Amino acid sequence: MANERLREALLRNGFDLEHAARATGVDPKTVERWITQGRVPYPRHRRTIAALVREAEDYLWPDAVAPERKAEIAESEVVKVYPRRSDIPADLWERLLGTPVARVEALSLAALFLVERPDFARQLRKRAEEGTRVRLLFGDPAAREAAKRSEEEQLGKGTVAARIRNALAFVRPLLGVEGIEIRLHRCTLYNSVFRFDDEMVVNTHVYGVPGGHAPAMHLRRLSDSGMFETYTTSFETVWAGASHATF
Template sequence: MANERLRDALMHAGHSTATAADQVGVDAKTVERWLTQDRVPYPRHRGALAALVDRSESYLWPDAVPAQRQKKAATSEIVETFPHRSDVPLHLWDDLLQRSSERIDVLVHAGQFLHERAGFISTVKAKAESGVDVRIAFGAPESTATELRSTEEKLGPGVLGARIRYGLASYRPLLHTAGVEFRFHETTLYNSIFRFDDEMIVNMHVFGVPGPHAPAMHLRKLAAGDVFDTYERSFVDVWELSKPAEW
């Protein structure tokens, strides 16, 4: 049986069997066997491949990582939990942003608290200009999902959509910055996601509770874990369903 997860991950990472073999330190025929015969690599090779394609070992080889190790890795990926998003220390947001060197992903409805931070927009712009890929997905202001969330959080009709429109003005300096892309989503937002390379803040949403008052957790990606990957895939799924944002 072919390992389609590994094949897909290599393709999306831009690797052929030859380049993957070179990076991992094996023969190209060995990589081909991993793909076509579903052979399981040795642990050291699994770790190198997982890092190469930015996927967890447990995702690429579900039966190869012992359940106890998966459980331990999942627990270890959770750096800290907070009873409310507003309890996340300001210095943590700043540190995560400053340390980003490859990717910044943001999935929110409005995310006002971000652009209200002094220097947030200018820092994102500088990061993008230095080669960091930035993707920000807002709730579509006039969508049914946004209006429903506005009602559920007891904000009132049209309030959340207005907040989104208001916040967009702050992002105008980034509109023509290479490496920065904005989209509107119309999904039910179960979590707001803030990814900075291999670390992430996830703000869980609770019915009737505004985002700042709902719990949040700080995650750090591990090769054998899949909690980080779960939220990463969720972001990508929403992103692919989203449309380019129109100001």
């Protein structure tokens, strides 16, 4: 089976077979077999390619890392656990939003705590102008899932939908900005995910508890990613099924 993840990662970074072959010291036909036949490279070549395309080995070759190694990596990826998302210090968000990175990705329902920051839209526009790829996923305010979340959190009818509409109003100036994409999803959201290159904040969702009162984790991806990659894959799955925002 072809390795489409590897193919896409190389293309996204502007690398061809020759470039990957030079980086790893192998023949271009070997690299081609890694892609078209799904051959798994030696560990040293996997590490080189993963670093080249800024992806985790576990993402490019899901079956190549031993389960016990994945468990060790997952534990090491956790920088800090916060009892509540509201306990995350403001300077962490300021650093994550203010540091030039290759990608910024957010999966949430509304994330008002973040988007209503006075400089949020300005910072993302600046990142995009510097070459950052920004992808934002918000809940569809008209979706049944938004109404259900209002019920589960024991809020007034339509509260979550209203929050989403408020959030969309904050990011409306970003529509059409090169490098920024905004989509709406209709998923039952189990976690909100905020990724800044190799760092990520995951806000778990607990039944009946507002997001700000639920636990959150600060993760930093390692080369053989485990938990970090799980949330990355989740983001990509939701992104693929989401609709383009036209608000």
